Amino acid sequence: MGMIKFKSPSLPIPHRMYDEGQQHQLNRSLRIYFEQLDSRTPIEHELFQGGLFNGQGTGLVMPYGSFYSTQTQTAANTTTAYAVTLNNTDLSNWVTLSNGSRLNVAYDGIYNFQFSAQLSNDSNASIDINMWLRKNGVNLANTNSLFGLSARKSPGDPYHVLAALNIFVSLAAGDYIELYWSTTSTSGTIIYVAPLVSPDRPATPSVISTLSFVSALST
Numbered sequence: 001m002g003m004i005k006f007k008s009p010s011l012p013i014p015h016r017m018y019d020e021g022q023q024h025q026l027n028r029s030l031r032i033y034f035e036q037l038d039s040r041t042p043i044e045h046e047l048f049q050g051g052l053f054n055g056q057g058t059g060l061v062m063p064y065g066s067f068y069s070t071q072t073q074t075a076a077n078t079t080t081a082y083a084v085t086l087n088n089t090d091l092s093n094w095v096t097l098s099n100g101s102r103l104n105v106a107y108d109g110i111y112n113f114q115f116s117a118q119l120s121n122d123s124n125a126s127i128d129i130n131m132w133l134r135k136n137g138v139n140l141a142n143t144n145s146l147f148g149l150s151a152r153k154s155p156g157d158p159y160h161v162l163a164a165l166n167i168f169v170s171l172a173a174g175d176y177i178e179l180y181w182s183t184t185s186t187s188g189t190i191i192y193v194a195p196l197v198s199p200d201r202p203a204t205p206s207v208i209s210t211l212s213f214v215s216a217l218s219t
Contacts, residue, residue, distance in 0.1 A: 065095030068205040073190040084179040102176040114166040121149035123187035
């Protein structure tokens with residue numbers, strides 16, 4: 001996914017007068033150079049012609065995806081790990097959502113995964129919620145975060161906290177990652193809040209997840 005490097009041709013120094021032989025040499029050098037461009041692999045050619053470059057000559061377009069959930073997510077018990085689900089795609093370019101929780105990548109690279117989750121506790125006791133990453137269905141070592149939630153403020157008024165984190169992760173083309181969670185009490189939820197008034201406020205997604213390309217993999 002790195003920038004493609006091409007070696008510039010060695011062009012002859014022009015004579016003061018037209019020289020047919022030198023013109024043929026110039027044409028040959030340029031022909032060899034352009035043949036090298038055309039012989040790039042399909043992926044490199046795609047990235048150079050219409051992938052990394054936006055096709056308008058104004059800048060690079062990197063893989064990215066932004067997704068969110070408009071559903072409150074609950075846990076049926078405290079001994080099960082649950083995938084954090086997403087049901088809306090905000091922005092997407094070579095990073096796609098599948099199975100309601102998987103963020104899939106089309107190209108190798110180092111990616112920055114970020115999330116924010118609106119955690120809620122509606123019990124009279126404090127609880128803990130764990131959140132971590134899985135890659136291709138396997139837990140990623142050292143990615144768990146532990147969030148402590150105080151008891152609810154009063155009946156009908158849960159305690160809220162926003163959990164947010166970012167993690168760099170190495171992914172190959174076709175890999176996917178998921179955010180998982182567990183709770184020490186079924187009173188712990190990841191809550192969605194509809195738009196509010198007085199003053200007008202937008203909806204609060206239960207989860208926002210983004211995945212953006214950072215760098216090519218080290219060679």
